[in-house]
Every structure is written in C-alpha cells, then in structure tokens.
Amino acid sequence: MTEPILRDINPSFDPEGKFLYFLSYRDFSPVYDNLHFDLGFPRGMRPFLITLQADQRSPFIAEPKPLVEPEENKEEDSCKEDENVDQMVEQHDGQEQKKKEGDQLVQIDLEGIMDRVVAFPVSEGRYGQIAGIKNKVYFTALPIPGSEEKSRLEMYDLEKHEKETIANDVSGFKVSSNYKILAYRSADKLRIIKAGEKAPDKGESTRVGGWINLGRIKVSVDPGAERRQMYREAWRLQREHFWVEDMSGVDWDFVYDRYLPLLDRITTRSEFSDLMWEMQGELGTSHAYESGGDYRANPHNYGQGFLGAEFGYDASDQTYEILRILQGDSWLEGKDSPLNSPGINIRVGDKLMAVNGRKFDQEISPEQLLVNQAGSEITLTVKTDDPENPTRTVSIKAIGDERSVYYRQWVTQNRKTVYTKTEGKVGYVHIPDMGVKGYAEFYRSYLSEINCSALIVDVRCNGGGHVSQLILETLARKRIGYNLQRWGAPTPYPGGSLLGPIVAITDELAGSDGDIFSHCFKLMKLGTLIGKRTWGGVIGISPRYTLVDGSKTTQPEYSFWFQDVDWGVENYGTDPDIEIDITPQDHMRNEDPQLNKAIEEILVQLEENPPKLPDFGTKPDLSFSGSLPS
Template sequence: MKYYSSPDLYRTGSVLYHSLKDGSIRTVSTGVADFTSSSDRSTLILKKEKNTLFVADIRETPESGNFKLTEKDLDLSRIKVRVDPAKEWKIIFSEAWKLAAENYWNEKKAAEIGDEIYRKYEPLTGTISTRFELSEIIREMQGEFGTSHSYEMGGDLCEREEFPVGKLGADLICKHGEYTVQRIYRGDPSNENEKSPLLTGTSVVNEGDVILSIDGVKTGHAVSPGKILHNRYDTPVKLEIKQKDGSVRSAFVSPVRDDRYIRYRSWVEEKRDYVHKKSNGRVGYLHIPDMGLNGFSEFFRLYGVEAEREGLIVDVRYNGGGSVSQILLEKLQRKRLGYDIPRRGNMHPYPADSVNGPIVAITNESAGSDGDIFSHAFKLLNIGPVIGTRTWGGVVGISPRRKLVDGTTVTQPEFALWFGDVGFNIENHGTDPEIVEYMPHDYYNGRDPQLEEALKRTMKLLREKGHVLDFR
C-alpha cells in the first residue's frame, strides 16, 4: 500500500467491521496502511504510518454502538530470526526467475527460454559471497529476455550514509591557484530555490570574481571549495571574494545540497530565450523532462504562455519516461476553430491554449519509455515534424508491485506496446526522427544544432502555411 514513487508516503485507509447479522458497518481503526488477521480470526495486526504496528482484539462483536478497539504497540523484541545468506540467496534468485518467467509479456518466448536461463545462472548462486554479486546474477538473468524495464532494486544491501558536498549553483575554474567563478546558473530569478545561492546572498557574487576563502579556510590547488563545503549545505557560510578590480569583500551565502534543478532550470530558460530572440518572439519553447510528475508540472508551467505565440517547439530530449504522454498529446492536438470575443478585454482562442501555427518536436537517444511513445505518437498524429536522433527504444511497461523476501523489488516487462505502423518494433529500436546530430564539438562551442534546425523548420512552416486561423 506504499506509494512506489515515493517510499515515505503511504496510502492509508480505514478498517471497517461489517456485521452479517444486521448489516451494520463500524470503524475498527483509521489511518491504516496495511493489516492482516490471525489464523483464528480473533486478532488483527495493523500497520500505520512510519511502519508502526498495533494489535487489535476483534473477538468481541458488539450488537450495537461503536466497536471497542484496544490498540497497543506490538513488542517484537523477543522475536529472533536466523538467516543463512547462502540459502536465502538461492531462494531469492529462484523467486526472481519465476516472476520473470511467469509475468513476461510474451508467453511463448518465456516458455522457450525460461528453463534454459534458469539452468544457466542458478549454479552461479552457489559461488557468490556477497549480496551485490546476487544482484549481478539476477540482472544478467533478466537481461536474457532482451527487453527493457527489467529492474532489480533495493534489497538487503549495505546502506551507505551520504555526506553531500554543498553546491553554489556555479561552475568554478582553478587558475593560478585561485578559484574563479566562471559561470553562475541564474535559473528563474523570480522563484525561490530556482537560482544560484550566489545570487541570493548578502552581497551578489559576479562571474569573474575569485573565491579566496570559505569560512576563513583559504582555497587553492590543495583545498577546493568542494572540500571545504563537504557536508555543509542549507546553512550560511562566509565567502571572501576578490572582484575584477582587485578589491576584496565578504558575502554570506547558503549552499544547497543539490543544484541539479538550478542547472536544469537555467538550461530551459536559456533555450526559451534563444528561441524567443531568434524568432522575434514568434515561436515558443518548452521542455518535458519526463512523463511523470515533474514532466507534467513542467509542461503546464510553460504551455499556457508559450502556446500564445505563433509556433511552438516541444523538446522531449532526455525524457525519462512515465505515463502522462496521452494527456500532453491531447493538449497539443487542439486545433484552433474560432475565437471568444468579448465587448471589453482580449479575445481568446477556442479551444483554449490551441497553437495558431506549426508545432515541432525535438527528441534524442535519451528519450525513453513514454518518451519513446510520445515521440512516435507525435509523428503518427501528424502534429508536426520530429527532429533529432533515434530514441532509446524501451516501451514494454511494468507494474513494480512485487518484492522478494529481503525487500528487493524486481520488475518484469508485462505490457508490450503495439503501433499500427511498426507493430512491436519500437522496442529495442526506438522511433526514427528526421536525423540531426548533436556532436561533442557543438556542445563545447555552445551550439545546439537540433534546436537550431527545429527553429528553422518552424519558421519555414510559418512562412509557407501561415497561421491555422486568424480572426477576420
């Protein structure tokens, strides 16, 4: 009952008592994540949030009134469990293999290679000495099916405590023993947590400034800022800054634990700014990082604004997959049919958020799963051209609900996607766009040839076909 995508969240509900005598329903307990009953049906064990366990005596079944429930913490201190790792690992492997063979989407293929795979890898379980080696065997076994989304995660592995390095949301370069701020990631300056900490301190740090020390510890060849900021984040530190004119001043900033989102936000805003400037504001841009919560939020964060322009570029490069592609495609398919014109105020298109011009998509080899599906469906629906490189090629879906005895989650490719034009062949191939390569030297030189081509194509379609519908 736990949410798979966020292990700290639970689906909770109420346990109800239903009397077969009078048909009455009474509440036994609320906020329950899971429960089970004893063999004689006299006791319930309830699991609530944070894995707290309670015992409920249900032998008394009152004819009327509220159900009387006595809860108490379940004392597990007397329970002792003896585990033989070598034997348990064999059981775990067998269970993983059975799940793979019994749930693989293609029953015929599973029957043909299932026993052969087991005989090939099962003897190796008697030679291993660590849980990590068992993971390697399970993953190799799953890989024999040659299908995407075959995962083995978690389990009884050693947990390592993390000691993150505080991040400044900037690129630093060491020159002549001094750390110079080469680039500051500005993200979206209007929103909290979406810009570099160097822009939010007591004194703004600029590109080209030198960080001489952090909290009194001098930086240099032997002492990097990262070393000083080890396990220091979300708390102010004092930077000693040398400016371009040689003057020295202090600035207090709060490093963040992870600046990847700041860097992502900057990347998106730079692409938007490039498209807006090069098209004189005529073309919009948005990026969809995945087809899950983040991608859904990112799409609707920008779509309403960017769809007001004459054309739109939809970037699904590096899309991590998910399950919301159908919702986004429905939105992009909206064709402008008319306008809602008030006596006062601005007119609005009907349907709302319909783009009044061409839509072009960009994809690449790192767009996978539902990112594959979105890219291919975009073509099939004739929304517009798809530019970039061939996608990842993994579209057999999973339902990661099964765990092994040590808590390991294993997934089996269960839901194969079939398209009318290519059948099952998106799997292990991907979808083919109009190929435009993004070479290493392009990245080094700050160019994005795929975005450049997408913008050229959008502007060309605007010149050739114009708007979908203008008010007249």
C-alpha cells in the same frame, strides 16, 4: 454480485453473514483545476455494502429500540476489560475448534441482489481496505497525493450510526479470524489492539500500548540459500507475468538451468545483482530490472554542498573567480543558487577567498571545503571590485543538489535562444519525463507558450512514464473557432489549441513513454520530428514485487503495438523525420544543432503557411426598424 458503474473492488463478508462490504468507484464529483480549464475526479470512491438476504434492511436506517436492553438479551463479552493482547492471542487459538463446530451456511438471495447496493453514509474520498466485525466496519481512508493529510483507519458503528477514527497514518490492517483482534501497520511499525475499540493513547511497546517491538526479531541469514531462493523467485515472477505466455520464444527453463550453477561462485550482493541482470537479460526486452537489496549502509554519507556556480582558479592571488552563477527558481528552497539570495549581492567576476574561514590554494578547492555542508549555513569570504568594501563575508545555505538548478538554467537558455532567433514567434517547452514531474513541467511552460504562433516541443533525455497520451491529446487540439468579447482579445476554441505548426525534438536518451510520445507524434501527424532515433523500450511494468532481502525485480507486462509498425518500436525506437546528431565538438563549442535545426524548420513552415487570426467579418446586426409613437 454487482453491476459496477466503473469498478468495484476489495469485497469482504460481514462475520454474521448479513452483508457483503466492498469499495466502489461510482461517485462522480468533478473539481475544477486551479491552473487551467480542466476538470478532474480526485476522490471518486466510497464504501458500500450489499444485503445478502432479500428481507435484510439497510443498517443505516435507524430502528426503534428500548432505552434499556433487557437483561436476558445481553451477551457476555468473552474478552474482559482487563484482558491483555497476549491473552486474546491465546484465546484465538483455543476458539478455532469451536468456530469450526459453530460454522453455519450463509443464505444469499441472488435474485435482485444488484439492486440491494447501499452506500455508507460517509464522505466521498479515496479508500484502500474494508473489513467488518460484529456491528462495526473498518476501512482505510487515503489522502489525495500531494496533500498534507495522512491515511486513517476509520470505523463505522452500524448500531450507533457513527464514524470514528481509530488510528492515523495507517497503511494497512488485518482482522483476526475470530474478529477479536485488530493488527495495523503504520510506516514500518506494527500494532495489535482489541477489535472494536480505539487505539490506546499510550504509544509504548507494551501490552497496553500494543506496539510490537520488531527489534526483538533476530534472523539468521544463510546468504547462499537466500540468493538461491531469490534467483528462483525472480525467474518464476518472469514466467508468470511476462507479457506473452511463450516468453517470446525464449526457452525459459533452459535459461534457469544455464545461470543456476553460477550461484555457487557468487561472494557478494553486487555479484548476485549482476547475475540477475544477465539472467533476465536473456528475455531480450526492455524494463526487466533488478534494484535495491541488502547492501550495507554507506558509513561515509557526507552530503556534498553546492553553490550553484562555476569557478576558475586564479593562481595570482589563490582565489576562485566566479565565472557563472546559475539561475533557478528563486522562490523554491534548494532550487536556485544560494549566491542569488536577497542581500548577498555576489556577481560574476567576484572572487571566493575562503569557505568558513579556510582559504584556498592550488590543492584546496571550494568543492573540498563544501564536503558535508549540504543544507548547512556557511560563510563565504568574497573579494569584489568595490573600492569601498573590497573584501566582505556573507552567510548562505549550501544546497545539497544543483542538478535541478542546471536543468532550469538549460531550459531557460533554450527558450531565450528560440525567442531570439524567431523574434518571439515560436514558444519552447521541454518535457523531462512522462511522469508527474514531466506533466508539471509541460504545463508550466505550455500554458504561456501557446500564446506564440508556433511551438517547439523538446523531449530529449525523456525518462519515460505514462502520461504521453495526455500530452499528445493536448497538442492535438485543433483550433476551430474563437470567443470574441468587447474588451479583450479573441480567445481560441477549444482552449489551449495552437495557432501554428509544432516541431518536436527527440534523441537516443528519450525512452519508454518518451519513445511512445515520439512515435505517436509522427503517427498522429502533429508535426516534424527532429533529432536521433529513440531508445526503443516500450514494454511497460508495474513494479510491485519485493524479494526477501528487499530488492525488487520488474516483469515486462504490457507490450505496445502501433498500427503502422506493429511491435516495431520495441528494441528499435522511432526514427526522426530529420536526423541531426550532437557531436563532441558541438558540446565543446556549447552548440545545439538539434535545437538550431528545429528553429530553422519551424521558421520555414511559418513562412510557407503564416498563421493569422481570421477576418471575423461583419458582426451580427440586430437592429430593427420602427419608431416610438409620439
């Protein structure tokens, strides 16, 4: 039907048989990145239609029409203005027979159909669904991830040549089979309105407002029957979506029969989860997960408050001495120790005496008094060595999670260690995962660290994802030229390319796309890999199926093959060039032998092949001989 430039998706027929609507990726309008030299296509989509008959004109070209429509051509609307939603639903059922009797064949002229593609006169964007009613077309406009916009349900009127927003914050919609009713979903709510009209301003769960009161739905659940159905469903999903049809030789029917009798012994949801993991574990592959489900909500959800600091109890005066204050990103709320807030002026060596007026003793610690204080304003009574103000009380906001603060402190300390031991010649980048967060963390460091002569890339504890190929592509850039200017230093070509060697550090906690990065770093001969053998799980997933109680299972769908080891990374990982472990004794001494070895190795490489700017030689001489006539 179409000859896509990239991809054509979600086709939907016009109810009158004139057009085929669809969404297409065929708009290429690149946008410059705001942080480094790059271009991207954040939108790229638009609604389109195909005229099904060769003589059907584009509906977007206005045709002359009389100002007043003749009375004999007016069609009487079957849904009166005072008709409510309940009546429309009843009418829908009654019209099914009439619809069947009135069905007609749709003529489709296939010759030249690929040349009859017409774009809707709407802006390029991101779109999710498209469907038509008589003379009108619905489509969902989606926001660019990270923006503050919300998804919208929009309608284009083919007669008025106008687009209007029907409703905001819409995740999906459905048009009834008689094209009279529109149902759409917003978050966890459902609404039914008359098709072709804008959603009423009233937001009640009434006939006028259209919102469905889902609280009226009462479901009686037989846990045993529900678990049996979910067990079968999860087993079937693996059978249909596992990456190879023969299930890698596993007798999947035998596995089903083997675990089925255990269902009768299950008494709790967590036991069912254990059974699911055991059943799917028979596949012997990575990424066969089960998560979520109908668990009771925790009635004791007390948010633990944190101060982003470490303390030691001093029995002499029943205080807690501040031993360390973590340094995070002070410009981001909740990402730094609140003790670093401007004007607080609390330092290492000061002593905490009380939280919210409650004093400590050997039985009461700061952590106990910070229970249920996450995100709350609290007071700290502090004892200092200032003779003029030895005791003072300050107000701060406790943070709800200090893991990101510890992470930033760890990365910053590693970078300082590298700088100190290499005299600033070597840069340091850590990549926590291969998702959006890891990609951001990579460029946060890389754009400044490439100014060093060499680079250490740390992927220890990498949680995986899918962006390894983008990062490897960046690291693989080879410097082949320079751009010289009169008033600045030479800049490399291509931009973002390194001058000297790269060393990577990995470990047994680098998995999935962390495995792939580590293996391909060696395969592409980008540098030396140091650390421990990686996790060994490279059969990817697309989590999209939900079981009846809300839990999810994943099916290993995409198995990675590499030209050097075939399928050998799965269930094994990749070996480093230089194996270095971190022992418990190293942890106790706060030492990092893997990072130290990486520094040692890269200094050797710098000494053996010191990187330096080339001698650009004599600049071009464009002088010419001759003189002006006197």
